[in-house]
Amino acid sequence: MTFFHFGNCVALAYVPYVIVYKCSGLAEYSAFWKCVQAGVAYMLTQLCKMMILATFFPPSDLPEETFDIVGEFLKCTVDFADLVGLHFVMSKVAGKGQLKFMIAGMGWATAELVMTRFLPLWVGARGIEFDWKYIQMSFDSNVSLMQHIATATLVWLYNRHDLHKSLVSVVAILLVLSSYRPVIVEVLIHAVGLGTWTVLLAKLLFTSSVGLIALRLYVSLSLEVNSYY
């Protein structure tokens, strides 16, 4: 399409990040460099993941259409490295307690956005051909922002010692669910035959429910913490 269309896509993909950064208090604590550090940690984690994938999961000879569910499942297991990475960021990067996971999630999501979304948009959204997928991609990056912040919150919660014992298992289940999100989405696409818009909607619903539960847990915990004072 046109440069204008590219501008639209970029605005849709990036402006929510700016809004969240400005309004969540990160800007006031001048957490910019910390976010960049989180981003660098993201890149290192991805590098490690890729090495593991390339070493242990050689490309299969199966034809394109068939869906190897066990293989995909195992590949998604490698995504637990993301959780380790997030934990590493939160334990090494200094910051006020509650701010930690915002920094980690924000930096993580932004790095992902820059690394995986900008180039396809630059190449694709400016071509002559119009396709909804670039708008969808931009929406999807908004969903991933939510997703990463929620995951960071869950990792933070999981490492809290004052978390109620019964809630630990809930947090663990949510973490596993968000790690296996890609494979769940794949299964949905293959089993139900969802269209691209419905897949996006499903992702949004999934992420927002995980996000809401994480928020609920976080709020209850912080109320508890505050009540000590």
Place this chain on the structure above:
Amino acid sequence: MWLCGADEVVEMFKSSFPLSFLFFVPVLILISPVSPAAAAHEFAVFRMQQYDLQGSSYGCRNSLVNVEARAIEAQMYTRRCVITKLQDLAMDKYREIVSQNAGALLVLLPQNLTELPNIVKEHLLELEQDLMQEETPLPVYFATETPQLLDIYADVKTSMNSDQAGSAAEALLHAASANGFQMVVAGAQSKALGDFQLVNIQGKLTGSGIEEQLPTVAIVAHYDAYGVAPMLAKGADSNGSGVVALLELARLFSKLYTNSRTHAKFNLLFLLSAGGKLNYMGTKRWIEDQLDSSESSLLTDVSYVMCLDSLGAGENLYLHVSKPPRDGVAGDVLLGNLREVMGQFYPDAKFEMVHKKINLADEYLSWEHERFSIRRLPAFTLSHHSTHKAPLRKSVLDVRDSVDKNVLSRNVKIIAESLARHIFNLSHDTDFEVFADSLKVEPQTIGSWLDYISSQPRPAQSLGKTSPLVATLQQALAKLLKDVQLHMVKADKRDPEFVFYSGLEYVMNAYNVKPAVFDLFLALGIAAYLGIIYFLVQVGTTCH
């Protein structure tokens, strides 16, 4: 010092947002590569004929397309690529499209041309003739219908266009939801092929005796084909059948001539001529070179020239002459033989002589023999067409299925028998068959030659000296005849009689596009969405 300067520049951009915006956006636009996305739809298209002949230009003069698609039902064609099915394109519509300055015309041809109803066939034949009457700046393309192309066509057709909308609001709404196609043919503009050479292929069988003193019979067939789009012109009947007949005659008579007992006192001269559909340009130059050269040529005292054109269909056989042969000359003898052979072996078929004087005022000569008759050489054409105006002679409809190998074999047999009776001077009342048993006409060979020759398009433009078809024909003749030569015909540099153009076949891309207004609407939608997000985040943080 440099760093200080850099700092100042950075400061300048930092202090003023509009300035940096004005600076960076054009830079981004400038460095952005040109349309890197691969097209979703790609298909082969065949361009309409483009050539200059005897000082006049014919066909479409442009090849490049980069405009939006429109169905032919729309009213506005200006700077649009009009897509139409063959049945919907009429000549008055075409004139309207040209006069409105359309960007291009894409005609969808049905998959199987032979199975069309007759009325559609006639429509196509008429359209082909009318389209080729004049030149046009409009790029005209033909494509064979595929499911994918039909989908695009249906999309273009159903999307109501903004210029047809009832009100401004409707037009605006439509502009936002429309689904258009940008049709693109990229590449180089078609340009004249400066040093293109037509290739005539000649060969001979020498009679028994001193070659120069023997009478000669020439057998001629042109081997190119013609259609509204060069790469769709298979020309199975005209003149694939003539070429196959000539090859079979060469085979039969070369067998006779290798045996000293059946070696006739006649020279046989064979010519496969080029550019036959373009006013017999190859034949014209060949005659000139043969007659005007200093060496004596077999053509100077030829008994008659027999041209073969369209022999593969129909019941009857016609002999076209521009001047009926006088009694007793060789041509008259052959005419008599033909009548007799037809009467003896195929009494059901009709044989007739058609007399048509050469009209020098006409742009085109009617038959190939007229090229010889102009130079006062006795000549005639054999064809199943009763008139030279038969539109099938210059049509894309002339494909393999319209030719029957058995009919062609019958016609070859008739011609061979009559010719044999003439050159061996066989008595008139005999019903002796020369071409029987081991010498018989082979329908199988004829069928496979027909298959081969009509399997590929044969426009004159593509039959240069590097063409594989020319090489194949040359080899086939070289096996049977002596002295097989290629005779090159090149147009004069300053005043060319014919000019061909490149660009017969292109790849057309159809890009799915949205109108510019759509992006505006999208921008509004995104702004609203971002506003809501901002609001939600604000509310969320203040509650917190």
